[in-house]
Amino acid sequence: MEIAALIVAAGRGTRAGADLPKQWRRVAGATVAQHSVAAFRGHPRVTRCLLVIHPDDEALARKIEGVELVHGGATRDASVRAGLEALTGHAPDQVLIHDVARPMVSADVINGVIDALVTSPGAAPALPVTDALWHGADGVVTGTQSREGLFRAQTPQGFHFEPILAAHRAYTGGAADDVEVARMAGLDVAITMGDENNLKITTPGDFARADRLIRDKAKELAMDIRMGNGFDVHAFEDGDHVILCGVRIPHDRALKGHSDADVGMHALTDAIYGALAEGDIGQHFPPSDPQWKGAESHIFLRHAVELVASHGFRLSNADVTLICEHPKIGPHADAMRAELAKIMGLDVDRVSVKATTSERLGFTGRSEGIASLASATLIKD
Ligand code: MG
Numbered sequence: 281m282e283i284a285a286l287i288v289a290a291g292r293g294t295r296a297g298a299d300l301p302k303q304w305r306r307v308a309g310a311t312v313a314q315h316s317v318a319a320f321r322g323h324p325r326v327t328r329c330l331l332v333i334h335p336d337d338e339a340l341a342r343k344i345e346g347v348e349l350v351h352g353g354a355t356r357d358a359s360v361r362a363g364l365e366a367l368t369g370h371a372p373d374q375v376l377i378h379d380v381a382r383p384m385v386s387a388d389v390i391n392g393v394i395d396a397l398v399t400s401p402g403a404a405p406a407l408p409v410t411d412a413l414w415h416g417a418d419g420v421v422t423g424t425q426s427r428e429g430l431f432r433a434q435t436p437q438g439f440h441f442e443p444i445l446a447a448h449r450a451y452t453g454g455a456a457d458d459v460e461v462a463r464m465a466g467l468d469v470a471i472t473m474g475d476e477n478n479l480k481i482t483t484p485g486d487f488a489r490a491d492r493l494i495r496d497k498a499k500e501l502a503m504d505i506r507m508g509n510g511f512d513v514h515a516f517e518d519g520d521h522v523i524l525c526g527v528r529i530p531h532d533r534a535l536k537g538h539s540d541a542d543v544g545m546h547a548l549t550d551a552i553y554g555a556l557a558e559g560d561i562g563q564h565f566p567p568s569d570p571q572w573k574g575a576e577s578h579i580f581l582r583h584a585v586e587l588v589a590s591h592g593f594r595l596s597n598a599d600v601t602l603i604c605e606h607p608k609i610g611p612h613a614d615a616m617r618a619e620l621a622k623i624m625g626l627d628v629d630r631v632s633v634k635a636t637t638s639e640r641l642g643f644t645g646r647s648e649g650i651a652s653l654a655s656a657t658l659i660k661d
Contacts (some may be wrong), residue, residue: 283394284328284372285320285436289313289341289380290352290359292334303380304340307487308494311340315383315494317347320376320436323390328372331380332363357455361448368445375444376436377458381481384493385436392472393438402439402462402469406431407476433457434474443467504660506593508554510547515649522650524602524609525616525633526578526623531607535650538567542577544600544633547654548620549577551598552584555658556591578623585624593658597630604650609635 289303303313310318313331320326332352333341341349350366352359360377367375374397378385389405396403409430415423437458439447444458447465455461459469477493479486519534525544535541550560558564561580565572572579588595598620602609609616613633621628638644644651 281325281374282327282370282372283325283374283376284330284367284441285323285326285376285378286360286363286367287313287316287320287329287331287347287378287380288352288356288359288363289316289337290332290334291356291380301334301337302481304337305487307383307481308491308498311344312383312481312490313341313380314344316378316380316385317344319383319385319387320378320390321346323387325391325394326376328367330363330366332359355453357448357451357453357461360458360461364441364445364448367441371445372441374438375441376438377444378436379480382435382478383481384490384497385434385478386475389434389473389475389478390436393436396470396472397438397440400470401443401467402437402459403472404437404457404459404469405434405472405474405478407434407474408432431471432474433459434478434480437462437469439467502660504593505596506555506658506660508551508556508656508658510550510552510554510560510654510656511652512543512546512550513643513649513651514541514543514546515643516647522607523577524612524650525600526619527612527615529607529612533647539565539572539575539580540577543650543652544602544616544654545577545581545620547652548598548600548656549580549584551654551656552581552588552595552658555656556584556587556593558584558587558591581620581623588658591658592661594661595624595626595630596657596659597632598624598626598654598656599632600634600652600654602633602635602650602652603638603644604635605637605640605645605647609633 292301304311320329329347331347332350335351350363352362393403409427413425413427414421447461451461514535514537516533517536522529522531522535523540523542616633617628617631621631
């Protein structure tokens with residue numbers, strides 16, 4: 281399926297202030313035209329992108345990568361027609377005609393139009409009118425208008441290519457948009473879901489709003505936060521110390537395990553693997569492998585931390601809870617935090633170790649072993 285985007289940018293509109301046509305003014309670090317082109321170029325279903333420009337804007341338009349340029353005409357209709365004619369060489373199946381002044385068009389709005397074209401020769405996004413409508417003259421309300429069945433039209437307006445080309449060739453001019461041209465030719469146009477943020481930049485104030493919206497969206501897209509949790513249990517056996525979160529604590533029992541049985545560090549390591557969706561400690565260090573017998577658990581934690589970096593993330597914080605009646609954790613908690621922080625390369629104020637009992641209930645309550653819970657948060661760098 282070939283889907284072309286035809287972005288109409290030939291207008292000279294300077295209503296939005298300044299002496300440059302609004303599509304060449306900068307907003308959130310790029311021109312309005314660049315943002316509009318990026319919305320379609322970045323869309324996985326759009327295969328080709330055409331920008332219809334005024335000949336005077338050629339130098340500005342050449343700075344935009346990945347878009348074909350076509351010179352438009354004196355009116356919007358003429359510009360769309362020029363764009364459609366330019367596409368006839370390798371005619372697409374569908375064309376999405378978009379006003380350049382709507383730089384915040386979302387992938388969802390574009391998808392809605394493309395999906396509707398499966399069953400309709402035309403489709404366009406719109407929002408129902410919710411404000412009351414008046415007629416007015418000389419600053420006075422002269423009448424009211426029902427808003428029933430009224431919509432605010434947006435773009436892109438999508439069509440099967442051949443019918444809209446024929447419709448434009450037959451049209452004599454003066455249409456507000458391509459839906460009007462299509463309907464004059466007898467084509468049905470489905471209404472798809474519009475978006476309040478698919479704003480058409482018209483007034484000077486629209487630039488400030490667009491700037492804020494585009495920057496917020498960029499931040500949102502860049503923000504990739506992952507969270508994982510881990511749980512582990514080790515039983516007591518004979519011995520004289522335990523190792524918890526890398527700290528050796530004298531005790532009248534030891535923890536049983538293939539490695540050093542550091543239940544806290546194991547839960548934390550699993551939390552990190554979990555945040556990365558990278559399995560668990562047993563998959564990376566199989567207990568059946570003799571080389572991990574008696575291994576110090578910082579090997580496992582370091583491996584998980586290295587994996588964080590190789591996935592392009594950084595650790596933000598970690599929180600470990602140890603569940604046991606004895607030994608008492610409180611006196612050792614700060615040493616544990618410091619040890620974990622050192623291994624993970626984190627500031628100690630991003631590492632928490634705390635403890636609880638299970639009120640003498642269950643296996644931890646009967647002092648048969650120690651359980652640990654942990655969670656870790658990763659942020660995409
Ligand atoms: Mg374990």
